[in-house]
Amino acid sequence: MERIHNMGYKNIRKIMDADEIIKLLPLPEELRKIKEKRDEEIRNVFNGTSDKFIVIIGPCSADNEEAVCEYVSRLGKLQEKVKDKLIIIPRIYTNKPRTTGEGYKGMLHQPDPEKEPNISDGILAIRKMHIHALEISGLTAADEMLYPDNLAYMEDLISYHAVGARSVENQQHRLTSSCLDLPVGMKNPTSGDLSVMFNAIQAAQSGHNFIYRSNEVQSTGNPYAHAILRGYVNRHGENMPNYHYEDLELAIDFYEKRGFENPALIVDTNHSNSRKRYYEQTRIAKEILYSRKYNTKLKKVIKGLLIESYLLPGCQEISEHMEFGKSITDPCLGWEESEELINYIAENI
Template identity: 65%
Template sequence: MVPQLTLQHHFLYDKGKLYNNSRYGKADEKMGMRINAQLPMPADLKAEYPLSDTVKKLKKRRDREIRDIFTGESDKFIVLVGPCSADNEDAVCEYVDRLARVNEEVSDKLMIIPRIYTNKPRTTGEGYKGMLHQPEPDQAPDLLAGIIAIRKMHIRAIQQSGLTAADEMLYPENRSYLDDILSYEAIGARSVENQQHRLTASGMDIPIGMKNPTSGDFSVMLNSVVAAQSSHTFIYREMDVTTDGNDLAHVILRGGVDKYGTCIPNYHYEDLMRLLEMYGQKGLKNPAAVIDANHSNSNKQYKEQIRIVSEVLHSRNYNPDLKKLIKGVMIESYLEEGCQSIDSERVYGKSITDPCLGWEDTRRLIYKIAENI
């Protein structure tokens, strides 16, 4: 029998290596797949790259503060802000250090959560998939080096800045390598209908934001929240697990795309009121929404994020019910504005995926948010 121990996120696991390579035997002879390497168990990686007691206490405090925002006990406003993808440890940590200095001035009103996104969804499966896959963006994938690189980067960012971060749960099984570090996770538009993502979200004890799908459908998004807030029994990392349900699961509006490929934003007042009504019909715990100011809401016109955030704040201030519902905004931002190709002579701190706001625009925008919430 496999010994079962309680893990902090309501899952069961064995701290040792459950199975050796012989379990997989001749998998490459049965399917078009080969095993490149045996990756370490999450518990082993955590033991090799542990969190200090100071960081553990910091995360516990930050998690409590963030929970209070989503449950309505705190009226602070969340600003999830950072690069489209975290492609360089030094640049990411410098960016987060700058955020920390701004945070010192606005922490009475805002909860700044850095976006340190280490997985990058790709519409066709082609292209740079994030630091988890490629610790060096212009080199071949190396997932073992990747899981080490992302853990070390997240830990360094916390130690230097005092800010715990957000990441995207692109692959449900991989989150176990970071589940003791993150204070917020998001499920992207292409994953939100996936059963394993929804069920895994139900076993988390931090806020999980479910984005509307690329079609923009609110019903699909809200059904994902229903699933994430419910208890489930399913297979997770080769174990039979039962989850408690996540009462902090909520929605993220990121705009949609119609059948003609035209971006349809969903941050306008009418969209927010429709969301408020639909939320009310579901009877969900802790109704909450975060508005993603980029992606299909901005048609990837990154400078539009400034205007979009301003409109969201205006709608929120106009209607008390929306003020309760809209808990924060998500902004894509980096040291340098715009984006660049991996093949170019790369500029330090400039996105190699979607274009981002530059630092000066970001700093001014954060101050503006603090003045207007």
């Protein structure tokens, strides 16, 4: 029987299977061992056996391999200096959610921001960039789980996954997170409703039977699923923070009422928490560190910070004359401020 299509799309090109991509760009054995060690160190923070503090830091979007690798190489040198106190996880976000669907959607969609989208080339580009970044810095990275199916192309490279504010209610994101044995941060939704975020955490920590990449699978549940506070948007469309002392206490109350083991919280210093004023991230980070010092329960549960930072401060439009290492999406802290902030965090945790 002929299949009837009533869909408004056309096929552009066939994307290679994940096995083919990985065979084409394999992770060298020496880098695989580095990742194994890093994964264990990061897991230990979330299961409570390590008291190191996590700093997930990097550009809003990883749009240029050369600039990203320059940035990450600097982080690698800084990690050596603060290794007794901090675990630095480069933020190499290659998929960008867009509120209206318009604009630059990340390197996976558009490996060259000045050219047409090409997802096949994008998958190869982001895999190559992650391997290169690990090779020159010794640091495995964080990325956003915007499209759960894409994990198959990158799962041997990523040490930390984030589920964004617009994806946290999505069933496939929650169930896919339950398959992983690595930290997955669930952001509160843009509405600010913490119960949505904690429902997502509960779902991710539980085992499920579901469809994943054309297979029926059974997940075991992910004990490292946790909360990320990123601020919210009120009914007037205004950005509102949720990183203040009372907000942090409220998040812990949610954890205690749900009875989760090893509660963990990451605080995003940008987005609605900074009210889109990127330069406030330093002040916000310092306030969170003070709250941790003031309350031992907060110190135990708040495991780290999420910070947007690049080589140059601010942001720029996509053009023929872009500045090297400056964000083309949300504005970021520059390197000097970022280095100073990381050193401050190491001295004040």
